[in-house]
Amino acid sequence: MDHLEELKQFARLHAGGQGMSPGHTAEVLARIGNDTPGDARSWAAVWTAAGRAAATRGDLLDACRHYALARFPHPADEDRALAQRLCVDAFDQWRLRQGGIERLEFGHPEGTVVCWASGLDRGRPLLVVMGGIVSVKEQWAPLLPLFRKLGFAAVVAELPGVGENTFTYGPESWRTLSFLMDRLEGRARVTDTSMLALSFSGHLALRAAAEDPRIRSVLTVGAPVADFFTDEAWWPRVPGITVETLRRLTGSADEGELRSVLAEFALTPERLNGVRIPVRYVASSRDEIIPARDQALLHRSLADVRFKTFDDVHGSPAHLGAMRRWLFSSLLRLRFTRRNRFLPKPRTSLSERPS
Numbered sequence: 001m002d003h004l005e006e007l008k009q010f011a012r013l014h015a016g017g018q019g020m021s022p023g024h025t026a027e028v029l030a031r032i033g034n035d036t037p038g039d040a041r042s043w044a045a046v047w048t049a050a051g052r053a054a055a056t057r058g059d060l061l062d063a064c065r066h067y068a069l070a071r072f073p074h075p076a077d078e079d080r081a082l083a084q085r086l087c088v089d090a091f092d093q094w095r096l097r098q099g100g101i102e103r104l105e106f107g108h109p110e111g112t113v114v115c116w117a118s119g120l121d122r123g124r125p126l127l128v129v130m131g132g133i134v135s136v137k138e139q140w141a142p143l144l145p146l147f148r149k150l151g152f153a154a155v156v157a158e159l160p161g162v163g164e165n166t167f168t169y170g171p172e173s174w175r176t177l178s179f180l181m182d183r184l185e186g187r188a189r190v191t192d193t194s195m196l197a198l199s200f201s202g203h204l205a206l207r208a209a210a211e212d213p214r215i216r217s218v219l220t221v222g223a224p225v226a227d228f229f230t231d232e233a234w235w236p237r238v239p240g241i242t243v244e245t246l247r248r249l250t251g252s253a254d255e256g257e258l259r260s261v262l263a264e265f266a267l268t269p270e271r272l273n274g275v276r277i278p279v280r281y282v283a284s285s286r287d288e289i290i291p292a293r294d295q296a297l298l299h300r301s302l303a304d305v306r307f308k309t310f311d312d313v314h315g316s317p318a319h320l321g322a323m324r325r326w327l328f329s330s331l332l333r334l335r336f337t338r339r340n341r342f343l344p345k346p347r348t349s350l351s352e353r354p355s
Contacts, residue, residue, distance in 0.1 A: 004035055006241050007043060010134070011069055013317035018065040018139055028066075037077040044070045044079035051086060060094040064138050073134040073245045074162070084136070088164065091116070091138040101144050104155070106183045111166030113176065116141040117155045119148030125216075125335060126188040127152040128180060132199030133245045136163035150332065153188035155180065159201050161249035169249035171264040174207035181214050190214050192338065194331060199223060199315070202281075207267060210274035217334045218275075219327050221282040222314050225294035226266040234291050235259070242289055272301035279305040280330040282316060282323050289314045306330075 008029050015025040028050050033041035040046075051066030067090060070083030095101035095116065104115040116137055127147055129140050137156045147154035160167035160176055167176060181190040194217045197205035202223025209215040227234060243255060252258035279302055283295050298305050308326045310316040316323050 003240065004032070004043070006239055007035065007072070008032070010239075010241060011072060013315045014072065014135060014139065015065070015069060016317050016320050017135075017315075018068065020065060037079045042079065043072075044077070044083055046070075047072075048079070048083050048086065051083070051090070055090060060090045060097070061142060064090040064094065068136055068139050071136070073241050074248055076248065084163065087136060087138050091141060095141070098145070100148065101141070104183075106179070108167070108179060110168070111160075112164065113157060113167070113180065114164035115155045115157045115180070116144060117153075118144035119151075120153045120155075120184070120187045122186055122188060124151060124153035124188055125192040125194065126181065126184060126190050127154045127194045127196060127331075128177065129154065129156045129196045130159060130177075130198065130201035130204070131162070132201055133159055133162060133169075133242070133249060135198070138163075151335075152194075153184075155184065155188075159204070159249075168251050169246075170261070174204045174211075177204060177208040177215070178212050181212070192216050194335065195219065196327065196331065197223070203265065203267070206272070206275055206279070209277055209279075210267075210271050215277060216338060217278045217280070217331070219280045219331055221316070221323065221327070222284060222287055222290050223281065223294075224265075224290050225272075225297050226268070227291045227293045227297070228289070229262040229264075229266040231291060231293075238289060267297075269297065269301045272298065275302055277304065278334050280327070280334075281305060281307050282327065283307050283309045284312045284314055284316045285309055286312060287314045 011029065012025055028046060032043055032046045035043045047066050047070035051063045051070060054066055055063035064087050067083045067087035071080045071087060075081040075084045101116055101118045104117050106113045131140055137158045141156045144154050144156060157180060158165040159169065160173045161169040167173065181193055184190055191214050193214050195205035195215055196219050198221045202220025203225065205218045205220065206223065209218055247255065247258045250258060250261050252261055279298065281295065281298060295307060310319040310323065312318050
């Protein structure tokens with residue numbers, strides 16, 4: 001599969017995840033003839049033009065969706081860098097009109113973490129939402145009002161190196177999640193944190209959960225665990241877009257250096273044994289990125305893990321509605337179970353006590 005066709009295949013997943021209709025997505029993709037920066041028929045130019053058209057008619061959220069795809073899979077050229085900025089600006093304008101969503105920026109010696117947040121309150125359990133290596137926070141941030149209504153203090157962040165997160169993605173990137181919880185102390189109940197961490201951020205959440213007791217549940221979709229990072233036989237099957245994006249995020253000079261760095265990411269059974277919280281995992285039976293052995297390792301190593309498997313490719317793009325319902329119902333069920341576990345048992349009257 002050539003580069004442009006691979007871009008289009010991945011775009012269908014991310015367009016659907018943002019609520020774009022298949023017909024509209026197909027219509028935009030049909031206008032794209034190349035991926036040459038500066039060309040009017042290039043990937044970034046066509047998606048950006050569609051975004052500007054949406055902004056002109058006053059639909060800022062739709063504009064944001066198109067800009068997110070224009071910068072896909074990462075801002076490697078000036079056209080994509082422009083789309084990245086337009087994406088953030090469009091969402092910023094939309095959330096100011098909506099109200100109830102705030103922008104958070106946290107400085108760190110390694111860089112900057114920027115988030116969108118809603119429902120922050122020290123009495124509310126924290127929910128951290130994070131996408132994978134190619135998805136920006138603006139793709140998931142429109143869900144913030146829903147999470148607020150469900151009773152969460154919700155924060156949508158980005159994987160290190162993605163979007164406005166300027167960290168370098170590396171084996172210690174899981175510490176970003178603990179860093180976020182530290183910074184949100186007093187603004188959410190961080191000792192009761194759930195992670196809705198998709199794809200590669202699911203790996204970060206699993207690694208962090210082995211160390212940080214504030215994480216009380218992890219929900220993920222297609223997260224790599226071990227074999228993805230180490231299996232020489234599997235690696236040739238990994239899409240070129242995934243390889244190139246990982247090379248950029250890790251700062252690797254070439255694929256050889258990337259493979260050496262990735263080997264340090266693998267989670268061992270011993271490390272996974274430290275994850276003593278509920279894990280809920282959406283798997284795809286025809287996943288072209290994550291080997292099934294990674295899920296088998298979780299099944300062997302975790303005390304409380306449940307899987308929902310769809311007959312689909314990575315991210316289960318043909319089952320987005322069912323996948324979202326399963327994740328949200330699992331999230332709420334786990335929260336309800338935790339909350340009830342610590343409620344005082346009702347007192348029985350004398351007449352109800354056994355004689």
